[in-house]
Amino acid sequence: MKGLIFSVKRYSIHDGPGIRVTFFMKGCPLNCMWCHNPEGISPFPENVIISDKVGEREFSNSKEVGKYYSVENILEILEKERVFINQSKGGVTFSGGEPMLQFEFLFEALKACKENGYHTAVDTSGYSSFENYKSIIPVTDLFLFDIKHLDEARHIELTGVSNIGILDNYRILLNSGKDIMVRVPVIPGFNDDPDHLKKLKQFLLSTKTESLKKINLLPFHKIGSSKYKRFNIPYKMDNVEPPAKGRMQELKEFFSEVGVKVKIGG
Amino acid sequence: MKISARVKQLRELSLNAVEKISAERALLMTQFYKSDEARELSAPLKRAKAFEYLLKNKKICINEGELIVGERGPAPKETPTYPEISLHSMIDLEILNSREKVFFRVDEEVKNIYEKEIIPFWKGKSNRDRIMNLMTHEWMNAYKAGLFTEFQEQRAPGHTVLGYKMFTTGFLKLKEEIKESVSALDFYIDTQAFEKFEELKAMDIACDTIIMYANRHADELEKLAANEKNSKRKNELLKMAAVCRKVPANAPETVHEMLQHYWFIHQGVITELNPWDSFNPGRLDQHLYPVYKKEMEAGSLSTDELYDLLGCFWVKFNNHPSPPKIGVTASESNTYTDFCLINLGGVKPDGTDAVNEISYILLDVIKEMRILQPGSMIQISKKSPDRFIHKALDIIRTGFGQPSCFNTDAIIQEMVRQGKSIVDARNGGASGCVETGAFGTEAYWLTGYFNLPKVLELTLNNGFDKRTNKLLGLETGYAHEYKSFEDLMKAFKLQVNYFIDIKIRGNNVIEKTFANWLPVPFLSLLVEDCIASGKDYNGGGARYNTSYIQGVGLGSITDMLTSIRYNIYDNKKFGWEELTKALDADFNGYEQVQYEMIYNTPKFGNDDDYADQQAVAVFEIYYDAVNGRPTSRGGIHRINMLPTTSHVYFGSVIGATPDGRKAHKPLSEGISPSQGVDKQGPTSVIKSASKIDHLRTGGTLLNQKFSPQFFEDEDSYDCLTALIRSYFSLDGHHIQFNVVNAETLKDAQKHPELYRDLIVRVAGYSDYFNDLGEDLQNEIINRTEHEEVL
Incomplete structure (x- = not known):
């Protein structure tokens, strides 16, 4: 069994504790307007043209x-990467x-990783079946769970x-006994109106269990x-600009009322 | 900590002082060498008397507001020359005066003195002339072709770090030791007894000289005090005078005394000759801690006073640029930095963690002073606390390039392997760029950089050098005659051995010139066991004697060999004929070949064994050629892997290469991957770099460039700490971080006037970005930026 992966990132330090390897799996049922990994949306291999320059000459390759x-x-x-993972508890x-x-590949991969002693994390939009999550x-060990909008x-x-x-x-995951970090993308004009933020805070507070360890506020960026x-x-x-630093700081304080650690960025 | 107004002023004075040539030392040295007395003396006595003449007659400089006194020249950054080592011609002086980078202003008076006094006397008589006359044809040809450089061509042998003993011993005590050593001489049995007698007499004169020099400062301070209106300053001046009367004659007992004690010693060493890497207080936190603790308990030193003293001390280093170099020596190390590297942390002689309060205080000083010199590093052992590393990262993140990070456990293993005692090893550290040494007990000399990729170029061309149009190497065949990759490697090994033989023969002659004509009785006082053995530091008197040849271009040569293996032999993408033509044409019209080499060939630095095995093979060939060969002062040749700036010079003498590099472009530096080829991030670079056996070297240099985002929060500090500790658990020797983004650097290139304070990590040291040549600036910009967001 094989999984389709579009990128492997070593020294990944924003997707869970310690130094990690993050595997970016290809295919997504969502189509978020702000997605910074558009190459991850299609569930099939794709060809892109890459141009490399040698002196004045350009070489284009598929x-x-x-x-x-x-x-x-x-x-x-x-x-x-084992030495780094062990040293950093990644x-x-x-x-x-x-x-x-x-799902099937993911399950096998996670199982094998666990058997080999690695801490495992799944960064998910939450959009899959009940049974699969179970x-x-x-x-x-850890779910990085996106909440984008409550409405x-x-x-x-x-x-x-x-x-x-x-x-x-x-x-369900909040009652799984496993760690959860909630990730909220902050997209100006899309999900950051005071009304929605208030509801979101209320939601996080009312559903909170021991499992909820951290809230990550991910500021919108245009790097993608x-x-x-x-x-x-x-x-x-x-036409959308990244939120200002001060604004993120305000939001951080706002969400800290949920009673868990809030961090700007991953 | 906040810098006091006093230190701020001294720091400004130092930053604004213009580097100038001072003819004072050259003139005094000439006067002495011309004297009747000089003619009659044995070499050690002649040098001791010259030292005495210098320190008796040189101008005493005391800067306003300072607490630690003494300048090598008449004023800050006025830099002496050393005609007995290397004589500057009028043209050299003009080059120094007018060159854009790392200039030294030369005024008319200096030119006049040089023309009338210095040049007529020393012409043909400097040690550089002596060396050049003694070298073989093979050596001269290889040297001119850029196969290797020669460290002792314009500077004296260096790598001298003060050890524990001299921080707790005064020179009056050394005089007693000398007396004992003299009385133990056995003129009946020891055939060297007379030479030792002369050397010990010279050492004794050197003791008196440094005490006399301190007293001259005390005299001057008392004179200043008598005329001082401000009573606070008056008291300071009197206190400083008292300190100068006490040290270095006697052992220091306070922080003030210890810093002044060291500073007199420092001046003595860099005035006697111009040793590489100036001189170094080494494990400063360890030496200061006992006196600091005592003073804190007695209440005789306030925190403000402590920071004031340390700030004044720091400025002193910055007042002393590296002596002016010209030609190849300037290319291999073109910087004002004189490579003083203060060590913090590490372990104590009993092996326990050595990080103490002073380690943290000195990190504060480094952060606040933010000046080029002295350089600093932290020694990290398994036992070092994370907090110590975090505090260092706090400074590193500001992009200042200091402190660099060293692996204490590796350094100790390297030294124990070389046969040093465990205690001497634990008392050691790294100096210069990354060089391992036993502080206070070892004379470890760098002798020159060795251009590994140049040897490959010759190997592909039957030993013939197209640039100098000479047959330099062995006639092992042309590229197309190597039937297999193994054949090529065999020929490469023969060529490496051949050129190392040439270099070592040269080293063994050059060492003798220093032992015979230029002994250093003052420096010999400072390094054990010179007094006990009655032998000079330059003549094998130290407890341990090591000579290094520094391998350069590991990343580049690995990529070159990997490309040959991958494209010619394993995958037959093109043949030797096409490759040779492409290289001869500098890839003009062969861009397709160049493209394949650059973009579709495995590279060092990506944790890919296919490429990295060539790094290991080259390392082993180089190690076998050098390690264990005897030196003429009774020491041993060993290897380390660092370039300073020689990778730029070495690249300039090599044509296009099979890794896709255009002719004359810089080589990779240290054991870092070639610029921009590491595509998998820092963990893969570390894995590749740790495949060579660091423990069999005397130091390796790994440079990692990070954008500032990697330092943004507590979590990222933890990850960086883990990254460093991981590398060290793989026996990596050293890692340094260059934290700056490419945009900033590009802007600095365009508007240098706005970035006068921009300091970047070059290769084993930091430098002002503006003082780097354009090629080096570009190289730093091009080094891989590790993307923060996928």
């Missing part, structure tokens, strides 16, 4: 984005795209999918915009 990895491939990479994170879209709970209609507008299942899954051009996807966020 490069395949998305490669199939076996569980053994995953373990080989982790073995190379581990492995499966992100995406939406890793749950390749199955991976035993082989996952269903608005959620559909922004991401293309309903949030009903997502919020149900969130409640050049990728849109490369993948020939229209970019809809040209």
Whole structure:
């Protein structure tokens, strides 16, 4: 069994504790307007044209984005990084795209990682079936769980999918005994109006269990915009500016009322 | 900590002082060498008397407001020359005066003195002339072709770090030791007894000289005090005079005394000759701690006073630029930095953690002073607290390039492997760029950089150098004649051995010139066991004697060999004929070949064994060629891997290479990957770099460039700490971080006037970005930026 992965990041330090290897799995059922990994949306390998310059001459080559990895491939990479993972009490994170879209591979990979002593994390949009989440709970130490908007209609507008299942899954994981970090993308004009933020804080507070360890506020950025051009996807966020530092600081204080650690960034 | 107004003023004075040539020392040295007395003396006595003449007659400089006194020249940054080592011609002086980077202003008076007094006397008589006359044709040809550099060509042998003993011993005590050593001489059996007798007499004169020099400062301070209106300053001046009367004659007992004691010693060493890496207080936190503790308990020193003294001390180093160099020596190390590297942390002689309060205080001083010199580093052992590393990261993140990080456990293993006692090893550390040494007991000399990629270029061309149009190496065949990669490696090994033989023959002659004509009786006082053995530091008197040849271009040569292996032999993407043509054409018209080499060939620095095995192979060949070969002063040759700035010079003498590098471009530096080829992030670089056996070297240099975002919060400090500790658990010797973003650097290139204070990590040391040549600036910009967000 193999998984389609579009990027492997070593010295990943923002996707869970310590130094980690993050595997970005290809394919996502959501279509968030602000997505900074548009190459992770399609569940198939894609070709992009990469141009490299040698002196004045340019060489263009078609490069395949998305490669199939076996569980053994995953373990080989982790073995190379073992010294850093051990030293930092880090581990492995499966992100995406939406890793749950390749559930069977994800399960096998997580299981093998656990058996080899690695701390495992899954960075998920929450958009998958109940049963799938239940199955991976035993082989996952940490869930990085996105909450983008509480209003269903608005959620559909922004991401293309309903949030009903997502919020149900969130409640289940809160009672799984595993660690959860909630990740809230802060997208100016989309989900940061005072009314929504108030509701969100209330929601996090009312659902809180021992499992909730941290809230990550992820400020919108445009670093992914050049990728849109490369993948020939229209970019809809040209007119949106990243939130100011002071604003993020305000939000950090606002959310700290939930009673867990709040961090700007991953 | 906040810098006091006094220290601020001294710091400004130092930053604004202009580097100038002073003819004072050259003139005094000439007067002495011309004297009747000088003609009659044995070499050690002649040098001792010259030392005495210098310190008796040089101008005493006391700067306003300072607490620690003594300048090598007549004023801050007025830099002496050493005609007995290397004589500057009128043209050299003009170059120094007018060159854009690392200039030294030369005024008319100095030119006049040089023309009338210095040059007529020393022409043809400097040690540089002596060396050049003694070298073989093979050596001269290889030297001119850029196969290696020669450290002792314009400077005296260096790497001298003060050890524990001299921080607790005065020179009056040394005079007693000398007396004992003299009385123990056995003129019946010891055939060297007379030479030792002369050397010990010279050492005794050197003791008296440094005490006399301190007293001259005391006299001057008392004179100043008598005329001082401000009573606070008057008292300070009197106190300073009392300190100068006490040290270095007697052992220091307070922080003030210890800093002044060291500073007299420092001046003595860099006035006697111009040793590489100036001189170094080494484990300063360890030496200061006992007197600090005592004073704190007695209440005789306030925190403000402590910081004031340390600030004044720090400025002193910055007042002393590296002596002016020219030609190849300037290319290999073109900087005002004189490589004083203060060590913090590490372990105590009993092996326990040595981090103490002074370690943290000195980190504060480094952060607040933010000046080029002295350089600083932290020694990290398994036992060092994370807090210590975090505090250092707090300074590193500001992009100042200091302190660098060293692996104490590796350093100790390196030294014990070399046969040093465990206590001497624990008392040691690293100095210069990254060089391992036993402080106070070892004379470890760097002898020159060795251009590994140049040897490969010759190996591909039957030993012939196209640039100098000479047959330099062995005729092992042309590239197309090597039937297999193994054949090529065999030929490469023969060539490395051949050129190392040439270098070592040269070293063994050059060492003798220093032992015979230029002994250093003052420096010999400071390094054990010179007094006990009656032998000079330059003649093998130290307890341990090591000569290093520094390998350069590991990343580059690994990529070159990997490309040959991958493209020619394993995958047959192109043949030797096409590759040779492409290299001869500097890839003009062969961009496709160059493209394959750059973008589609495995590279060192990505934790890819296919590439990294060539690094290991080259390392072993180089190690076998050098390690264990005897030196003429009874020491041993060993290797380390560092470049200073020689990788730029070495690149300039090499044509296009099989890694896709264009002709004359810089090589990789230290054991870092070639610029921009590490695509997998810092963990992969570390894995690749740790595949060579650091423990069999005397130091390696790994440079990692980070954007400031990597330091943004507590979590990232923990990860960086883990990254460093991981590298060290793999026996890595040293890692340094260059924290700055490319945009800033590009802007600095465009508007140098706005970035006068921009300091970057170059290679084993930090330098002002503005003082770097454009090629080095570009190289630093091009080094891989590790992307923060995917």
